[in-house]
Amino acid sequence: MNGLVSIFITMALINNFILSKFLGLCPFFGVSKRLGNAVSMGIAVIIVMFFASIATWALYSYILVPFHIEYMQIVLYILVIASLVQIIEMAIRRTNIALYNALGIYLPLITTNCAVLGIALINTQENYSLIETMISSLGAGAGFTLALIIMSGIREKLELCKAPRSLRGLPIAFVTAALLGLAFFAFGGMG
Amino acid sequence: MSLFKEFKKGIIDLNPTFVLVLGLCPTLAVSTSIDNAIGMGISATFVLVCSNAIISAIRKFVPRMVRIPTFIVIIATFVTIVQITLQAYLPPLYEALGIYVPLIVVNCIILGRAEAFASKNPVLNSIVDGIGIGTGFTFALILISFLREVLGTGRLVIFGHKIFELPVLSKHPLLIFILPPGAFLVIALILGLFRHTGMMRSE
Numbered sequence: 001m002n003g004l005v006s007i008f009i010t011m012a013l014i015n016n017f018i019l020s021k022f023l024g025l026c027p028f029f030g031v032s033k034r035l036g037n038a039v040s041m042g043i044a045v046i047i048v049m050f051f052a053s054i055a056t057w058a059l060y061s062y063i064l065v066p067f068h069i070e071y072m073q074i075v076l077y078i079l080v081i082a083s084l085v086q087i088i089e090m091a092i093r094r095t096n097i098a099l100y101n102a103l104g105i106y107l108p109l110i111t112t113n114c115a116v117l118g119i120a121l122i123n124t125q126e127n128y129s130l131i132e133t134m135i136s137s138l139g140a141g142a143g144f145t146l147a148l149i150i151m152s153g154i155r156e157k158l159e160l161c162k163a164p165r166s167l168r169g170l171p172i173a174f175v176t177a178a179l180l181g182l183a184f185f186a187f188g189g190m191g
Numbered sequence: 192m193s194l195f196k197e198f199k200k201g202i203i204d205l206n207p208t209f210v211l212v213l214g215l216c217p218t219l220a221v222s223t224s225i226d227n228a229i230g231m232g233i234s235a236t237f238v239l240v241c242s243n244a245i246i247s248a249i250r251k252f253v254p255r256m257v258r259i260p261t262f263i264v265i266i267a268t269f270v271t272i273v274q275i276t277l278q279a280y281l282p283p284l285y286e287a288l289g290i291y292v293p294l295i296v297v298n299c300i301i302l303g304r305a306e307a308f309a310s311k312n313p314v315l316n317s318i319v320d321g322i323g324i325g326t327g328f329t330f331a332l333i334l335i336s337f338l339r340e341v342l343g344t345g346r347l348v349i350f351g352h353k354i355f356e357l358p359v360l361s362k363h364p365l366l367i368f369i370l371p372p373g374a375f376l377v378i379a380l381i382l383g384l385f386r387h388t389g390m391m392r393s394e
Contacts, residue, residue, distance in 0.1 A: 020371045022220040026299060029215075071275060074293045075267040082260065114216045114297045121290045166387035167379070170212060174379030181372035 004135045007128075011139030014188055017115050018147040019181040024115030028148060029173055031106070033159075038152035042145030044106045046138070048088060049119050052081050053137035056120040057130055077120050085110055115144055150180060194319050201323025207300045208331035208378075209385045214300040217291045218332055219374040225349050228336035229329070230284045234277070234292065236325025238269045239301050240318055243309040247317035250310045262305045263296070270295045300328060338377050343369030 017023045024045070031041045056077050064070050089107045093100045110116060119140045123133045154176050163172045207213050217235070221227040242265050253261050274292050277285040285292065295301065304324055309317040341347055345361030347354040367373045 022216045022371070022374070023294075025215040025219070026213075029212075071271060074271050074274065074296055075264060078263055078267050078296055079260075082263065114294050117294060117297050118290060121293055125290065164383075166390060167383045171379045171383040171386065174375045174382065178372045178375035178379065181370075181375055182367070185370060185372060 004132065007132055007136050008139035008142075011136045012143035012146065013184065016143045016147055016184050016187075017118065017140050018144060019177065019184045021118070023118040024113050024144055027106075027109065027113060028151065028177075029170065032148055032152040032155055032173070035149065035152045035156060038148045039145075040102045041106045042141075042148050044103045044110060045113070045115065045144050046141030048081075048085055048107070048110050048113075049116055049137045049141040049144075050134065051088060052084055052116050053119055053123055053133050054130070055080050055084055057123060057128075057133045060124050073121075073124070077117060081116055081120070115140070147180065147184075151176065154180075194316065197316055197319045198323040198326075201320060201325070202327040202330060205324065206327040206331060207303075207324055208328060208335075209382060211300075211303075212382070213303055214298045214328065215378075217294060217298060218328075218335065219371075219378065220291050221288055222332055222336035222339055222374060222377075223343075223369055224287075224340050225333060225336050225347070226284065227287050228332035230277075230281070231288060231291065232325070232329025232332045234273045234288075235295055235298060235301070235328055236322065237273060238266060238295055239304060239325045239328075240321035241269045242266045242301060242305060243317040243321035244314055246305045246309040247312060247314045253310075258310060259302075259306070262302060262310075266301055266305070267296045300324065335374070335377055335381065338381075339368045339373055343367070343373060 011017075015021055018025065018028050027041055027045070031037050059076060059080055060070075060073070064073060064076070085107055089100075092103065092107075119137050122140075123136055126132075126136075128136060151173075155173060158172060158176065167175070201207075205211060208215070208218055214235075217231055221231045242262070245265050246262055249261075270293060273295070274285075277288070277292060304320060308320050312320070337347070341357070342360070342365045345359075345364045346356040365373075368377065
């Protein structure tokens with residue numbers, strides 16, 4: 001039990017996907033202008049990460065390892081993730097049209113989000129069991145969403161401030177991310 | 192002449208990092224030392240050139256509906272080649288780059304060039320485009336990692352050869368630049384500088 005909690009905390013805070021591993025930066029800067037969008041994107045990423053981790057775990061343990069084709073890892077993982085995103089998109093459209101309208105445009109973007117492939121590769125690398133894989137993907141998704149929501153809150157306020165002209169927009173967002181990263185760095189002491 | 196133009200545009204006008212602001216994840220993650228930057232730059236360039244060549248060669252046979260999955264499988268194949276090669280011949284570099292080698296697959300620069308250029312242009316142009324964009328990416332990586340390594344450790348070491356050592360900084364290095372927040376800070380300032388010079392030129 002203790003181990004699972006520590007995996008969750010490590011993934012969510014200490015090794016925060018965005019601020020210390022630099023995974024998923026495109027949505028982080030692209031979708032963090034409005035709080036509402038950030039929340040939708042965060043939820044979409046958590047869902048996809050969770051199911052992609054389980055699917056790639058099963059793929060690795062039941063197909064790649066028994067048949068000794070570990071070198072096919074990258075090709076198969078990306079195919080599984082891409083098809084999974086399609087399936088999740090269809091499932092959400094069938095079951096909950098309101099959620100689909102909120103998340104719709106973010107789901108296809110997630111296919112090429114390095115955070116999703118990243119969590120699958122990290123889980124494989126760390127040799128996690130199924131339960132550990134589930135917890136670590138939830139932790140990574142939670143950390144991603146947390147950073148995205150904090151960032152969008154700051155950026156909404158930041159738009160009202162007068163930044164130097166050449167730093168407006170993306171550069172000032174990077175400076176904000178640097179300060180946020182410093183704050184998150186303090187969690188390193190917890191490990 | 193036009194081929195040279197294709198090459199040059201990737202380095203300056205369409206610099207993937209500073210102008211298009213694509214492929215940031217590996218850029219920020221591996222730019223802690225010049226060695227890693229060169230390793231990542233060459234790996235990504237290799238994948239970019241090879242996948243551009245293949246995609247451009249088969250561009251007339253691939254139905255439009257399935258082009259993106261096709262591109263991704265081709266890119267993933269070359270990434271696997273790079274990964275296995277690094278693992279076999281340069282294990283220390285492979286260890287240092289870690290999961291960022293397989294993550295070249297989802298680097299938006301490569302898929303972006305496949306979609307925007309290679310799927311519409313002849314093979315030779317696509318290869319040159321790949322070399323140009325790859326060189327631009329490598330330059331950007333080297334610039335960022337140069338600043339981070341020099342400020343963060345006070346010395347510059349390339350493949351085990353010490354190039355120089357700064358007197359005060361090497362005793363009291365600005366550690367933040369080696370840490371993740373430093374990556375954001377360096378790229379913020381470089382982007383600002385690019386914008387600033389761009390504005391000065393247009394005025």
